[in-house]
Amino acid sequence: MIEVDGLSVRFGRVEAVKALSFGVARGESFGIVGESGSGKSTVLRALSGLNPDWTGRMVIDGQALTPHRSKEFHRQVQMVFQDPYGSLHPRQTVDRLLSEPLQVHGMDNPERRILRGLNEVALPATVRFRYPHQLSGGQRQRVAIARALMAEPQVLLLDEPTSALDVSVQAEVLNLLVDLQQARGLTYILVSHNLAVVAHLCGRVGVMQAGEMVELLSADDLRAGRTQHPHTASLRELSIELEEPETT
Amino acid sequence: MLVEIRNLRVQFPTATGLSDAVRNVSLTLGQEKLGIVGESGSGKSLTARSILRLLPSNAILSADKLTFDTIDVLRADENALRRIRGARAGLILQDPKYSLNPVMTAGAQIAEAWRAHRGGGRKLAEQAAIDLLAQVQIRDPKHVAGSYPHELSGGMGQRVMIAMMLAPDPELLIADEPTSALDATVQAEILRLIEDLVSRRGMGLILISHDLPLVSHFCDRVAVMYAGRIVEELAAGDLLRARHPYTRGLLGCLPTLGHRQARLTVMQRDPSWLET
């Protein structure tokens, strides 16, 4: 489904992503973990078309990507951002936010699609005409997910979708993402600094450090500690150590 | 006791009357490390800030007792409060980007904090600033002292913040989500540093966080807050034996690397939690 080969992204003199390669099968979830500045979000922005200054080869569903993306591409690939407070237009109702992709792509039956979209992310129909500032963080992120799904994409790029949420809300959103993937056969690329979140949602994980993917392994190997690269091992150790409550 | 809080209440006026943001909160703190854990809006920051009376201007604060080292914070005037704030109790905030002055070097800011509380000459203060930076385990304190905040990484900025708070040699440190903007490795380093400094200097620490397991590693005691109330208070080591369903829910809904779960447990909030 997604093929990335030799992707490099530069910001001026800094090479943020260096010759990155990975592939994601249809219906698979692929996770990218790394610390801030490792270039993990830059990969997503290049894939989504938000950053046109890249070199290398990216293929989605057999189509090689160019810096300029077609409408068709945007129908197929959608993104969910980290901060649900920042990714929803402050002056638009949920209804308006959800109808935007429908209008852009000239899709039929907006009324039914909006109601179904809200239902799919388990939001009550009463939030339809509310503004983002009237919703909780979890509700906003659900709206963002519903908006991404409006044009019926096949690929969802998730940029730290739960790191701005409370842990109990994070659990709900992660469950929702699992359900949606099963129901729609979506392909996910999830970027996160949280190894546990990535391992929970994804079968395979790429570990990034300073713009390079230093290791590519299965989530099971990551859980079991069958790691090759010392950076992966140290990230894992820390995560395991801090996620269990201290016991006496 | 360094801090004693009995029946603290923080209210905010709304269109429909007063709404309680914090209610019935009682806490005591000695020379120990206390974690306050809760979700956003649970009142954990408000509770800790009440001790310094650093609340939004429209907040209404009341308590049966609210003392800092026998000083009655509720009745203290601005002068008395200023002698507490920053001097005897330091506050570390989430993002050093916003709490450091962008047009002053790190060293100058620490030196200023030092002089404000202890007096002394400029030269002396500058030397003290470098000493403090060394104490927060910065390898090249001279270089960092001459850097501006935007030249520092998040972890480095937070160390500078901590150094600044240590300048007046406070008895209490309040750390309000000090590491949520930082990477996991840096987060652990900073928390270890805070824990170490607090233990060595015999200070009291209030660590506010939304991450329950994390807090348990660095605190002696944990108070769990929900909707403005403390629902459970227990020794950090007893977390797995927590009684309250909310505390257990907080622990249960976390995905873990250690073991695989097909679905995460979703917390079922019980209205009766609000009644205690």
Place this chain on the structure above:
Amino acid sequence: MSGVLSREWLLSETPASRRQAAWVRRYRGWLQLRANRLAMVGLVTALVMIIASLAAPLLAWQDPSAQNLAGRLAPPSFAHWFGTDELGRDIYARILYGGRVTLGMVVAVVLLVAPIGLVVGSVAGYLGGIVDRVLMRVTDVFLAFPRLVLALAFVAALKPGISSAVIAIALTAWPPYARLARADTLTVRSSDFIAAVRLTGAGSARIILRHIMPLCLSSVIVRVTLDMSGIILTAAALGFLGMGAQPPMPEWGTMIASSRAFILDQWWVPTIPGVAIFVASLAFNLLGDGMRDVLDPRQR
């Protein structure tokens, strides 16, 4: 949904239709504005002045151009509420009729200037690069000229009169609006919510028109209300130099200009139009200040 436009309907937390959602927002904005006493004073004053000018034929019983040289420079009396000017014309009538000209010019300028500034600024800010540089250099060129000199040159090139004055003032007044809209656009353009719209596949024109401009609009509206006094004064200056409203047409600025010689002996002749300008400017200023609080999206 019983009782459309009832208070409950307008304050609903869960609107049931697009229309209701829009009305709820407007009504909340109105409530907020109403709570601001100074802004309400400004709003009421501005409305009274506009309505009074529109209803001038009903409110004034004298012809604003009727001269009566025998009764020139008369002090305020029952017959002439605000006295008469140097040609014996009733100042009260001239103020009312002059409001049509002055306020009309202001409104015309604003209607011309705000859209131009908004479009230039948001297009430059959003597209960036060469478009930004060209548009902003053009803006700088207009900013570099002293406002009055440029307006004078324009009017001189056209023919003196109200419509030329309006065009001239508009030509000199739009650059600050473009700068303002550009600054606002730059702050929202890199935000996630604009990125999200880009990812739906929407084109630049759609993004600018439907997503960016509404956010710039509030600061432009505020700036407009704060700018109105300046526009009135420029119109007055043009009138004074014979490039704006032509006699005998009453216009507040021209009225002051033509009577400034009498300020010491018959102070009311130039003072009363001055008071009119002052009150109108103040009213718009107060209103603008209140609007800023209501319209600022960051405060919600």
